[in-house]
Amino acid sequence: MNAGQGIDDFSPYLAESFTMPEPEVIVLKVRQGIHYALNTRSEASRLVGGREMTADDWVKNMNMFINHPRAWLRTAQPVVAAETKVEKTGPWEVTFTCKKDPLQAWFWLAFGGGYYYQFPPELWDRYSNLQDWRNSVGTGAFMLTDYVANSSITLVKNPNYWGTNPLGSGKGDRLPYIDGIKTLILPDMSTRIAALRTGKIDMLDTVFADDAVSLKKTTPDLKSAKYLPARPGSSA
Numbered sequence: 001m002n003a004g005q006g007i008d009d010f011s012p013y014l015a016e017s018f019t020m021p022e023p024e025v026i027v028l029k030v031r032q033g034i035h036y037a038l039n040t041r042s043e044a045s046r047l048v049g050g051r052e053m054t055a056d057d058w059v060k061n062m063n064m065f066i067n068h069p070r071a072w073l074r075t076a077q078p079v080v081a082a083e084t085k086v087e088k089t090g091p092w093e094v095t096f097t098c099k100k101d102p103l104q105a106w107f108w109l110a111f112g113g114g115y116y117y118q119f120p121p122e123l124w125d126r127y128s129n130l131q132d133w134r135n136s137v138g139t140g141a142f143m144l145t146d147y148v149a150n151s152s153i154t155l156v157k158n159p160n161y162w163g164t165n166p167l168g169s170g171k172g173d174r175l176p177y178i179d180g181i182k183t184l185i186l187p188d189m190s191t192r193i194a195a196l197r198t199g200k201i202d203m204l205d206t207v208f209a210d211d212a213v214s215l216k217k218t219t220p221d222l223k224s225a226k227y228l229p230a231r232p233g234s235s236a
Contacts, residue, residue, distance in 0.1 A: 014031055014053070015028040015031065016029045016030065016032075017029045018110060024099050025096070026096040026105070026110045028058075028093070028094045028095075028096075030093065030094060031092075031162075032052075032092055033052070033162055035050050035052050035053065036048045036051060036052075036120055037137060037139065037140070037158040037160065037161075039143045039145065043134075044123060044126070044134065044136065045137050045143075047123070047126060048120040048123070048137050053118055055088045055090070057120065058086075058088075059088050061121065062096075063086055066081050066086065066109075067081070073108060077104050077108055079101045079104070080100075080104050080108055083099055083101070083105075085098075086109075096109050096110065118139065119136075119137070119138075123135060123137060133147045139161075139162070140158065141158055142155035142157060142180070142181060143158050150185055150187075151184070152182055152183060153182070153183040153185070154182050155181045155182070155183075156179065156180040157179050157180055163175045189208070189211070192204055193214075196219075197219050
């Protein structure tokens, strides 16, 4: 699943494709060959063992996100939560049916709406607290190996990541190219700007207009890019 600006630029990710045979029915084809990351230093990751993600995982995850007593969807969209049925309809196929308010069901369940993750369900049986980062196992390009509250987040390359470069001279290359990422948590904007200007960090993805003008004048070697913000209520 993936989020974007509208249905026209909805792009496949863990779901290879989708169809809507009826307005209230969404059929997702689960991408085959995606394995959960295997980090031998992580107890949770060893438990999952790098196995392949399945349609059954999707059904268990989505039913948990919809039906758990503390599920956000039950508060944000109670009609969708009450009226949605999720079922496995093929070896690699999952179908959502929502007879009431299907447009909201599309946004919240297929389009993104906060549900970007597929967790290995066996983690729920082993760990009571999945909010602990040590108990997380995903399918993405990087694995979370360290988190220091109010300080930093460290990620390392997932060598078994399924994605490849879709464009250019590197088309078909296995991703990611880099070995890791360290995100520094710097609450103060002036500290972030100073860190960027002095080369202590490589990238800063949110800069106020006035700061951007100042950075370009004082640090002309910096590279920058502009992009349109997401529309209200969507994810980018």
